[in-house]
Structure formats: C-alpha cells, structure tokens
Amino acid sequence: MSSTTTTAATSTPSTPYRLTSRGILRSEWHKLWTLRSTWIMLGLASVLTVILGMIVGATYTPDSGDEIDAVTYALLGNQIGQVAIAVLGILVTAGEYATGMVRATMAAVPRRLPVLRAKTTVFAAVALGTLLVTNFLTFPLAQMFLGGTDLEASLGDPGIARAVAGSAIGTTLIGVIVLGLGSALRSVPGTIGAYVGGLILLPQLAMMIPNDTVRDLLNYFPLPAAESLATVHTTSGDLAPGTGLLTLCAWTVASLATAAYLLKRRDV
DSSP, X not given: XXXXXXXXXXXXXXXXXXXXXXXXXHHHHHHHHHOHHHHHHHHHHHHHHHHHHHHHHHTOOOOSSSOOOHHHHHTTTHHHHHHHHHHHHHHHHHHHHHHTHHXXXXXXXXXXXXXXXXXXXXXXXXXHHHHHHHHHHHHHHHHHHHTTSTTOOOTTSTTHHHHHHHHHHHHHHHHHHHHHHHHHHOOHHHHHHHIIIIIIIHHHHHTTSOOHHHHHHXXXXXXXXXXHHTOSSOOXXXXXXXXXXXXXHHHHHHHHHHHHXXXXXXXX
C-alpha cells in the first residue's frame, strides 16, 4: 500500500504548466504555417505582384497625360496582393470562430488578450517579411523593361527605397486592421463584407460627392493613407508619407482596441 502511494506521488508533476508569451507566440506561429490558406494567400500576393509588375513594365508606353509614380506603377500588383493579405488576416481571427478552434485556444489561454497580441505579432511579421521581399524583387524586375523611359529609376534614387518599403508597410497595416475586424465580428463573411464595403467601396462612393471637404477627409481612410506610403512624389491634396503612416497606425490601434475590448466582454 505504501509503495503504491509513493509511486503515485512521484509520478505527479511537481510544478504546474507555465503559460508564457513565447509559448503563445510559438503556438500561433505553428497554427499559421499549418494552414493551407496561409501558403495560398502569401503565394498569390507574391506571385501576382511580381508577374503584374513585369507585365506593366513590358507593356508601358510613355504618355503625355498625367504623371505616373514609378514605384506605384511597378507595384500595381500590390492592389491584388493587398486583398490576399486582408483575406489571410480575416482567416487568422474570424477563421478560428468558423472552425470552432477558438474554444480550445481560449481555454488554453483564459486571459485571451495574449492570444490577440500573439496573432497580431505573428501575422504582421509574416506579412511584412513576405511583402518586403516581394516588393524589392518586383521593382528591379519591372525596371528591366522601363529603362530608357520616363519611369526609369533605381533603388538608390531618393525616395525610391522608402516608397517600396512603404508599400509593404501599408499593405501589412491594412491586413492588421482587417485582422482586428475579424476578431471583433467573429464571422468570415461579415468581415469580408466590412472590408469590401467599408474600406474599398465606401471611399469610392464618397468620391462622387461634390464637396472638397469630404474629398479631403477621404485621404484619411485606410486605403488612401496606405497609398501615400507607396508614392515617391506626393501631389497637392494627398497625405504626406509620414502623415499617412500615422493615420494608418491610428486606424490599426482603433481596430485592435475594439477587438480587445469585445474579446474581454464576450463569453468566447
């Protein structure tokens, strides 16, 4: 009887399991990379940006019309890549509610907010790293065809590298904003609707209002603010890159703060 008791006592763990920030980050990193959708969305964002950059570079013909920004033109594929990154952000948060995995996640991390921080950190790091590599590969490839035109430029020219990196940063922050929306709305279709309707369609519809004040305010919406980071030369009425970055950061903080508040208030 005494030997049985001794054996049971020694087999019981002497120290409880400790939940650490590093462990939560490792868990979210593992979940992100084991999803097939992660590889698909990142692949689409990269491949389409590179291919479209080479296509627009090869088919460019100088025009005497409006001035075109060299970086914006070479990275036109980022407009499609941005959608792929946004969808990935939705799947990172709202996707867990769709599959029911969120119950296991929140049971493992009862405080909840560390989960949101870990998801945001992992997603932002992966998205930004992927976009930086893609953009700095796409721009020189597009310039292979644009040499000798009015859009000829190099990464060493003033403002070029900053705009190429700014494009990646802007797209990443858009993805983080949508990630926050996904956590707040807890629905993949609902978040896609909010992203398309609120971030894409609403500014386009508001542009039809014949009011200069409304049009100036539209510059402070997320997508125009992100576009300001990807331009070398700003035009009259557009946000400066620094202002655009601050605007995007404000939208990001608002989205994540809302998600954090609702995450603490709800049952799951």
